[in-house]
Amino acid sequence: MVNYIAKVKETVKASERQQKKEEDKDSEDLKMKMTTADMLIKEELLFTKCLPIIEVLQKNGVPITTTHASPVKAAQLLHTAVQTITDELAMASDSSFVWLRPATDLEDFMDCANKKGLFVTVYGLTLRCGVPLTDTHIKEALQHTFRKVPSLRTCFRKRGDTLWACDMNHEELDFQVTEMKELAPAVESLLHLCFPTTEGPLWCARLLPADAPGRCSRPQLADALPYSRTLLLANHHGIADGTTNMVVTDTFLCVLDNVVTGEPIDDAIQHGKLVAGEESKAILTARVEELMRDEAHFQQLQEDLKKRKIKKKLIPRANPRARDPDFKCQIVLRDLDKETTQRFIKKCKKEGVTVNSGLVAVCDAGIVDFVKDGGLEQDFYSIRGMHTVSMRRYWLGDTSKTLGVHMMPLEIAVSTPTEWRDNFWEYARSVHKVFSQGLQEKDAVMFMASMMGKSTEEDNFAERPPPECDYGAANMGNIDRLIPTEGQQVRLIHLVRFTSCWNAPMHCLFHTLRGCFMYSLTYANDIMTREDAEKLVDKTFDILIAVMQM
Template identity: 35%
Template sequence: MEEEAVDFQVEEEADPRRVMEDLMSQSFASHDGPLWRARLVRGAAGEDCPLEEVRASFPHTSHLILGNHHGIADGTSNVRTYNLLLKILNDVIAGRPIDDQEQLGEMVSDDEFRAMVSAKLIELEEDPENLQRLVEEKKRVKKSVPLLLQCYPSLEGTEMKTEVLFEELDEDTTRRFFQRCKKEGVSVGSAFTALVNGATIDLAKKAGRTDDTFTLNESHALDVRRFLSGDASKHLGLHITVLHHAVEAPAAWRESFWAYARTLHRSLHAKLSEDGHLLESCIIEASQTPSAADKATSAFPPPFEDSVCTNMRNLDVLCPDVVGEHVQATRILRGASNHNLAHFFHTFRGRFLYSCCFSAHILPGDTAKALVRSIFDNLRSFL
């Protein structure tokens, strides 16, 4: 940018969730910038601080909502940036000097990952019949209608706008959930995905579905940095890919939940070990035609996934500087402008934090709320 533009506003006593939803509904000036914006929502003394030991020394709570174009950053970039912002803020308040010349991160292209995809595609092209089978299979999956949308269609004319639902577990419940997952031999991400699927099945049964089994399509966001050579921990930018997955679930899933969660866990990790993170990109490239690649459209295709899951695990690893002497972060929630149904979850400062992003023009708000309520009611019942 020839002239730096900052899109920052302070709002008094606003609802942070509504501010977040408003930011998600606003487009970015892609050619001119800026490709990020921020809103500071001032809170009242003692408001909403979940940590009692912090509340005594830090009685004033505010909410910082940071939004950016997804083309320039992913969740890891955003969380690292937030950590650096807090570090600088504490240094400024403390009067410590700031070195403006120090580079705090590296904007890196996805060239290495694209090369991995190209190498995998060359390998797949050695068996054209199998590659064509994979392409046709993906076409069939993308024509499927998510189970909840079959059972709970949204009303015509509903506004196309992302809405957000939040939930969190306290430290004790978080610890017990993680311990139970470890005891049962499943990852937290697999167990939570199984809970999402189970709640989806229950809502379908409530709507009258009588199937004995259900196969639900999942999309899992993956951090590409874990597959790159060398130290990619400081890579900023967009470095994610998607792993699609589906496994059969019994209608009576609750009676054998942990067995179902183990089946899902094994299947998901087997797909990952078989280069599933590369396969999706390869199929997209193999499916492209010159006309399709050149055609630009603003219309969103109807969703085919029953769920999109993005699990960033323990954010404390990416945020070592949030416990400052002048400013502390007590809660971090993530989300993205979304036209299907996406589940964002991670832990931060010992608590499991969750956001559900959806658009009511796709899924009715009451249905989304019932789904989230069912997920967490079931989670607590399995502890």
């Protein structure tokens, strides 16, 4: 009985303690409600007072959103306003750069890519000169080129939540003389550079030693211009595409010749104009609006595109290798002499295809033979190539001096027969037809349309996807028209281009200079070994020679 009474007493006490806790909690809740109500009243007054200030800031471009704002948001809005004003004042007081305009979607895309060392572009220039080219000659010419070409002064900065293109407004050069004598390792050391986005410069120059063996496509100049140097120019892809880099190259050649000969240089004369490419945006907008008229069809197009992206590509199927998150890009180079180049050009014309279509057909045939050697036997091979197209082709007027990044990839997917040798040029004509139709229909804008739905550009680089195409390609054609400079003392005797890859297993870049064909393959070393890459290029060039006899 005593134990029972004790238990009852303990139960009563426990009940009293619980009741006391609940009463205390109710009291605290009441105080909290009173405090919240008091805060609401105070914040309502605060919001009312700061609203005119916020409206003025909004009219002047300060990104503060008050839509559906409740008084509870007043403190955050005021904090945002004060922080934005502080940032704007700090930026306004910094005279080391000038705000130009909001960055384009493609610039934003490339800036996010470069933060991970992706899509870096490298140009290799081999120069001939009548006198020894010194490090000082090169550095002085680069300084003048920096002053004369606006894209080389471009950097990117955030203004609120928006990325802006800016002019550095101060001179800074990233120039080094490297000890590496071989071109391939020197190029590969630059293919994953992360440039200082906000400060600039978003490009750099590396000069190989004077005794480094240079590539040459103009041996006839050796007697008159006996001295040679090789210079590498690397850049963030957000400031320059192929056309822009050609302007940079030609400006540098002109300036370097003036430096060597002692001619005066006027840095006030600008070479090219940095533009946003509103024409490209208008084309994209019109195309998306057209597609959105049938939303179901547009969604189906995007689904089909997604399926083609995720379908396993030929080289990884034939030679499966483990993916490496720390993969590196490596290169293989090949050239054709002038006579062989001209024979191929004439053959393409005779067969009724462009040189580009002929080369694409050759590259596709090379991939087929390569994967067949790897044991992948099929009657037909679906090869998905992404081919860089300059959007300037759709603009009005002279676009040769328009600077920036104004290119998009055009998807070309043609079924390549395993027995392509039976009628190669008929196959090349089918490639030509698909290419011509894609260019005419402006299908390159589908790349940007496919990016719709991504919440931020960073989403595109959250993780490395499996290869989304079999290869990427960029053909600049005959670049003599873009690099016309032939100096008194300095001549360009070889030029080769590279772009590091990410969502493609390899990039093929090619062009002709002074009548000679120049080709580079940049590949991911977790997709192919160096031996395999060289084997693929060997097959491609063997085919190129062979089809001229077909």
